Amino acid sequence: MVYVGQTLRKVRIRVSERKRSISNFNPTDKKTHILVGRHFHTAKHNAASLKWMVVAQVERPLRGGDRKKFLLKYEAKWIGSMKSVEPLGMNEAWSLKIFL
Template sequence: MVSRNFNTANNNQSQLRWAILEVISPMQRGGNLKEKISQREAYWIKKLDTLYPKGMNDNWSIKCFL
C-alpha cells in the first residue's frame, strides 16, 4: 500500500522518509513478544491517527489487548 501510493504520486527515493518510533526489547521474564509488538503498533496507529481515512492503516483491532 505504501509503495503503491508513493509510486503513483510520482515520488522518488530521495523524498522517502522514515523514523524509528520505539525499540522493543525482548522481555526479560518471557512473554509473547509478537503480542507486545502488536500492542505497541496499535498504540502508535491510535496516537498518530493513521487509521483510514486519515492514514493508510485500513484495519485495526483491539484483540491484541484482550
C-alpha cells in the first residue's frame, strides 16, 4: 500500500515521524489515529516493516514564490498518479483546491 508525503525537513526526520505514528498507534486514543499508523496496526505490521523511498527532490523555484504551495501541488500530482488515496492507499484526502 502506498503513502505519498512531502517535507521541507530532512527525509530522516520525516521517516522517523511516520515510524513513531506506527509504533504509537493506540486504537482507543483518537490523537494517534493517523491513517498510516492505523493501517500498520490493522495489518499487524510494525514500524520495522515500513519501506520508503524518495521519488523526487524539488529545488527551490528560481523566481521565488510560495515553496510550501509548490510542494503541495507536486505532492497532489504524485498522490493522483500513484492512486494513494484511501482505500487504495494511505493518503486521507486529495484536493484540487491548491491548483486554484
